[in-house]
Amino acid sequence: MKLSLLCLGLVAAVCSLSAKADTSTRALSSVEAALVAAVLNLQSNTTLLATAASTTSASTPTSASSTASLSRRERYNLGNILAKRSDYVTLTNGTNPIDGSAALKAPGYLTYKVISNTTTYSAAKAACLNYCDSTKGCIAANMYQEINNPLLDLVFSEKSNRKCALFSTVPCLSGLTNRGGQRLYGNNSPANYIINSAVFYKDNGPATPPGYAASYGPSTEAVSLFDSSFLDWQLVPSYDPALCANICNDSNHTSCVFFDIWTADIQSRNTATVCTLYSAAKTASDATMSNVDVLIVTNSRGYSRST
Ligand SMILES: *[C@@H]1O[C@H](CO)[C@@H](O)[C@H](O)[C@H]1NC(C)=O
Ligand SMILES: *[C@@H]1O[C@H](CO)[C@@H](O)[C@H](O)[C@H]1NC(C)=O
Ligand SMILES: *[C@@H]1O[C@H](CO)[C@@H](O)[C@H](O)[C@H]1NC(C)=O
Numbered sequence: 001m002k003l004s005l006l007c008l009g010l011v012a013a014v015c016s017l018s019a020k021a022d023t024s025t026r027a028l029s030s031v032e033a034a035l036v037a038a039v040l041n042l043q044s045n046t047t048l049l050a051t052a053a054s055t056t057s058a059s060t061p062t063s064a065s066s067t068a069s070l071s072r073r074e075r076y077n078l079g080n081i082l083a084k085r086s087d088y089v090t091l092t093n094g095t096n097p098i099d100g101s102a103a104l105k106a107p108g109y110l111t112y113k114v115i116s117n118t119t120t121y122s123a124a125k126a127a128c129l130n131y132c133d134s135t136k137g138c139i140a141a142n143m144y145q146e147i148n149n150p151l152l153d154l155v156f157s158e159k160s161n162r163k164c165a166l167f168s169t170v171p172c173l174s175g176l177t178n179r180g181g182q183r184l185y186g187n188n189s190p191a192n193y194i195i196n197s198a199v200f201y202k203d204n205g206p207a208t209p210p211g212y213a214a215s216y217g218p219s220t221e222a223v224s225l226f227d228s229s230f231l232d233w234q235l236v237p238s239y240d241p242a243l244c245a246n247i248c249n250d251s252n253h254t255s256c257v258f259f260d261i262w263t264a265d266i267q268s269r270n271t272a273t274v275c276t277l278y279s280a281a282k283t284a285s286d287a288t289m290s291n292v293d294v295l296i297v298t299n300s301r302g303y304s305r306s307t
């Protein structure tokens with residue numbers, strides 16, 4: 001159990017910034033430019049700082065009509081998010097020759113089932129993750145093919161050598177140790193072996209701070225700085241929702257009931273963690289800000305005050 005938690009920490013620390021293509025044609029507003037400037041200041045990028053400063057001449061839209069002018073793009077982005085399964089992290093995708101040749105032997109083994117080996121990789125992965133979703137306590141799935149197992153080849157009705165094994169703990173790559181080696185067809189038969197072993201686990205995210213409830217995320221969209229209930233933004237030194245909770249609770253933000261913690265990624269070079277605060281509770285459908293000019297939003301998670 002201790003080992004699994006350690007793994008979770010290590011894996012979560014590898015933050016992957018999925019920088020999207022910049023599709024926004026809108027310039028930064030002054031409030032956004034100030035945020036960009038603060039991120040760059042933090043990392044002293046004077047080149048970009050000059051660019052950000054030059055965009056501050058754009059007016060600060062605060063009215064409902066300026067929000068409406070953004071809504072088509074934002075609605076498009078929202079549609080993409082809702083259609084996308086984002087709750088599983090790929091530990092290894094099956095193509096690595098070393099990791100891919102061993103099945104997972106890890107704490108918290110639950111069950112397995114045989115899934116079709118005649119479908120595409122993505123269809124098989126979807127079937128395996130659906131199985132995990134519908135199995136109580138499932139956190140991780142190991143999808144692989146086992147060669148030279150007579151049960152799979154001859155006995156089971158599926159006639160498929162692709163298995164989906166489920167686990168209740170977050171696995172480590174070092175748990176990929178079962179390489180087969182059993183002569184299941186008889187003493188002089190070829191030993192069984194594993195190919196295409198892939199591991200996926202649910203990303204449960206960081207701890208939810210006391211007094212708050214997780215609303216959405218991780219997502220590549222945050223609640224807009226133009227939202228009518230927007231109060232303030234602040235940079236924090238690490239990606240920890242408790243830091244935002246602290247700010248939302250402080251005496252300067254007495255009307256704060258909701259915050260969004262996200263990574264501001266400036267042209268995939270400079271990043272910082274931002275807390276944005278709001279005076280009204282928000283849901284995933286309110287998180288519509290993705291990329292604006294040089295600013296890209298990743299790792300966005302929303303939290304509502306629950307007490
Ligand atoms: C600052 O940003 C520019 C433009 O993206 C980039 O070329 C440069 O490497 C950055 N410098 C630092 C110190 O991050
Ligand atoms: C698996 O990962 C490798 C390396 O990251 C990548 O090149 C490959 O396209 C991936 N394959 C699938 C099926 O996702
Ligand atoms: C699927 O699994 C069956 C049973 O093990 C095997 O006979 C067949 O060759 C496999 N097909 C593919 C495409 O891997």
Ligand SMILES: *[C@@H]1O[C@H](CO)[C@@H](O)[C@H](O)[C@H]1NC(C)=O
Pocket residue numbers: 209210211212242245246249307
């Ligand atoms: C913030 O306020 C909530 C509700 O009053 C409380 O439960 C929580 O402990 C506070 N958190 C911090 C970090 O101050």
Ligand SMILES: *[C@@H]1O[C@H](CO)[C@@H](O)[C@H](O)[C@H]1NC(C)=O
Pocket residue numbers: 250251252
């Ligand atoms: C509230 O804001 C003032 C002025 O910016 C600042 O000096 C003070 O430290 C803030 N208080 C808290 C609790 O952050």
